[in-house]
Amino acid sequence: MSFKTISVVGLGYIGLPTAAVLASRKQKVVGVDVNQHAISTINKGEIHIIEPDLDIAVRSAVSQGYLRATDKPEPADAFMIAVPTPFIERQDGGHTADLSFIEAAVKTIAPVLSKGNLVVLESTSPVGATEKMAGWLAEARPDLTFPQTHGEQSDIRVAHCPERVLPGHVMRELIENDRVIGGMTPACSMRACELYKIFVQGECIATTARTAEMAKLTENSFRDVNIAFANELSTICHELDINVWELIKLANLHPRVNILQPGAGVGGHCIAVDPWFIVDACPEQARLIRTAREVNDGKPGWVLEQIKVKLEQFHQANPNATRSDVTVACMGIAFKPDIDDLRESPALGIAQKAAELGCQLQVVEPNIEALPQELKYANTQLVSLEEALAQADIFCVLVKHKPFLTIKEKLQSKNAVIDAVGLLE
Template identity: 70%
Template sequence: MIGVDVNQHAVDIINKGEIHIVEPELDMVVHAAVTEGYLRATTIAEPADAFLVAVPTPFKGDNHEPDLGYIEAASKAIAPVLKPGNLVILESTSPVGATEQMAAWLSEARPELTFPQTHGNDADIRIAHCPERVLPGHVMRELVENDRVIGGMSPKCSEAAVTLYKTFVQGECVITNARTAEMAKLTENSFRDVNIAFANELSMICDKLDINVWELIKLANRHPRVNILQPGPGVGGHCIAVDPWFIVSQAPEQARLIRTAREVNDSKPQWVIEKVKLAVADFLQGNPEKTARDVTIACLGLAFKADIDDLRESPALAIAQKIAAEHPGSVITVEPNIKALPEKLKGSLYLVSQETAEAEADIKVLLVDHKEFKSNQYVCNPRQKVVDTRGVISKQPA
């Protein structure tokens, strides 16, 4: 097996038998695979029987248009080494039609080969879409156990993809066409986004009405057909915060609820920032000898979800950055899952230990419910104000 990445650092780390992300059990598997000669990494695509394309698919511009540039680059990278009988699978969560577009790019690069958009089952190259379906923090288990949706551009494309995935997938491989497979993943993430938006909107309503939203949700969820999710500071990650916009961009008149959910979730970080400003004002009112420059704010958690190190599309990170840009006093951050901030964040944010934050903070902003924060129980010093966006304190046993 060959792993291809444009990041030389990632390639070097993998070839050492190590990993550059936080994911339980992945380190052991990668170490064993590299040590035993089953896996190596490179920056240049090499001939293979099957190619799995798993690259970012962000959006661009104010209208959230899908950016397929990474898929195009990957297509051009593997095109020179394609040979008849190869299978190419797009795993990236993509807008409807992306798999067909990938096939078109490959065909343009290798006109001497035939592809399913023109030759169907008789094509030289098999192409399918099979969106990844794993939860960060549980990847090793879900990669094997979860069902997979497989959308080939022809029946033989689907058949070839199923044969590949069945070498390691214990879940069911369900066959459909490429466009439906693409829409299935977008639908899954949009469903989550809409439900999170309901919880986030509910939290803002409860704040206005002086109701503990965490208790309210716990009570409401005692109904056998109610399962409200937990609110937070927004929605992050490279899937749920991005994918619904693909649907909106392709069907703007019809996707009204999906758009509104995105807008609700995108607005939550600013709501949190306003709560922090109120906390600062409240602190200063109780400490009239101090000014805003004397107030230290600690932002607890920068990842987009609990117990991982992934900062992509993280509302917690965006909140911390904006607080640091606007607050005249000191702003420190705690993120137990990373050893150092990315270079682009250095100078604007300062990473400290949990103990330092506890000792120095006047305002604590709980942004991610990492296990380290929950286990601490956060019995706060009376002088400290706390903005708890994840219910870490509110859910603590009495």
């Protein structure tokens, strides 16, 4: 059974590329979002986010009539939900997944569901979220049957298929990467596999919904633990006066050692968030995963302390200067190189804390056109790379953007540089 119309709910960093790739396969795709700016931008054949090759795909899909955006769901054969799943920090220090965006999306599409539809949760979620989604759907549509009560004979098929793409390479990886597809029943898995095989060249691997949910959390927790090892090494090497970049390079000469590169912390909507879902589910068992999260969450604070040290050194060399006489340049505030995504960015948090120190703060971020709300301080401005090089007293390299690689020699000539990402190595 083919899919005549596919609805993608949530047109952000995952939803819009997915909608565009599906539309490029001559599928009729209706994108749904609450952001009116995003809707109008997409319907003009333009994009509201930065992702290589996405603009070409959206322009083509819209112009050919295969992709259209709206704020009201319409009947479709399949619904793919790609909305945020942030976490809520509890008073006891724990972190619980916020599923309110999924619940809102479910309540939005429920009125237009019909027998034979497929609903896929793409949003990275804690174990059991797909079952909760199915429960919400059942509450909203008691006239339809769902897998949790009617198994293989259910009117609606429900599955979970977490995205596993790298920002900056989304369009390619959506097509090439294998996909783990977890249905609430084997029939649900089979139907979801049919949907993804429209555009996925990699293997579509069927499993249960809970296993698919845990697979994505496991992938990102594994990476988080390995990054934490590198970040912890960097702070240890600082205390012991050892070049951590040289150390890692030498250690990685061992045929079975592959240490990652340290940074200013861990950001983004996945690695900085997903491990907490495992910790929240099994707090007594997830000791290593919790520790890794704490190490990575603590790295921005360590970087900020290095900025304070440089400020103190500046004042010792210039005793008549006040904090407002010092200009600090934060080089990069995105959560990773060469993208505009600031979600859970440790660099953004460091810049915000640096602005609160009373110095003049210059933000160098070549991928944005205006400062985010978090940095709307009187002493903070978005400047070009050239302006920062000419005016700043202290440089803090937080993201290894490609444009920064072109000024390595100029940075090396500066007296006060904090290199959190190994740009100068």
